[in-house]
Amino acid sequence: MNYETNVLSQDVGQQLIDTGARRRRALIVGIAVVLVAVIGAYLLFGRGGDTASAPAKGGKAEAPHVSVIVPARQPVARTVSATGQLAARREMPVGVVGEGGMVQRVLVEPGDWVAAGAVLAVIERAVQAQQNESLAAQVGVAEADARLADNELERARQLVARGFISQADVDRRTATRDAALARVRVARAQLAEARARTGRLDIRAPAAGLVLTRAVEPGQVVGAGSGVLFRIAAGGQMELRAQLAESDLAGLRPGVRATVTPVGSTRSFTGEVWQVSPIIDPNTRQGTARIALAYDPALRPGGFAQTDVLTGNIEAPVLPESAVLSDNSGNFVYIVDGANKVARRAVRTGQVGDNGIAIIDGLNGTERVVLSAGAFINPGETVVPERVNPARR
Structure with a gap:
């Protein structure tokens, strides 16, 4: 009886083991089928889609379409840009005119306005x-x-x-x-x-103006050899001594307007050229244009400023800012020639206004200039130009 029971138990266990093995094999086969299906779908749709989207072997890619503009020539203001140093238009150095002595009192500070004959300092x-x-x-x-x-x-x-x-x-x-x-x-x-x-013994202001510097204190002994004790800007008038190239200076005349912007400031001031240097520095080949400015606390003598001097009107092409590119070699534009090929053209820019950038040199106004997307095309590339009317922009 026990023998038969043991045999039966062994048969049942063997059946259970066989059933589990068949189930595992079925599971592995199912997973393999799924993987094969996924790989097949990828090969069919993924690569097939790429292949469908690519041009046929031996075919040519379609040339890119680019917008071009023919700027023509129009009147623009000609300006000359330069930098220079701010200074008092008429600076008056004040020192000891008498026998001197010990300074008893100093009555002014830099930045004070004084009248003609006002006492600046008193000597004992x-x-x-x-x-x-x-x-x-x-x-x-x-x-x-x-x-x-x-x-x-x-x-x-x-x-x-x-x-x-x-x-x-x-x-x-x-x-x-x-x-x-x-x-x-x-x-x-x-x-x-x-x-x-x-x-x-009273040190007085020779004329009305703005005190710029003070180099004396009470108790100091001063005399004829003491040098400059005060500096005064006559009337508070300022100027910019702009350094211009010889060629730019040749066409400049007193009376022309200029815009001055001090370094570090966002404000601009309007002035006019009141004197043009009669000589040129033989080393730098530059001359000085003195631009008169009304007093303003932002105009500090000794500081630097940038100026744009209006020298007249010229005929020049005007391009949108998107058409003008620049790199280490300078400013340039892309033009499309008669064969619809892209060519690079170096240009010299002028004044920037609401209408765009004036091109002083490099274009005659009849070229087809790439309006935008210049960074995505290369010289020598063939394109399909689409002309844009500049009047509509």
């Missing part, structure tokens, strides 16, 4: 004050002597009529009176000179 004058008092006393003595001599002359004239003195005595008293009056004039002149010298 105790000694000069005593000298003035002494000279004033001498004037009093001379005036007293003159009055005494005049009175004696009057008495002498009365006595000569009565015969008590001679005419010679009257003449001597007249000479004495005249000498006394002369001594009065000398004393007064000496006093006036001393007072003038004392007055020169």
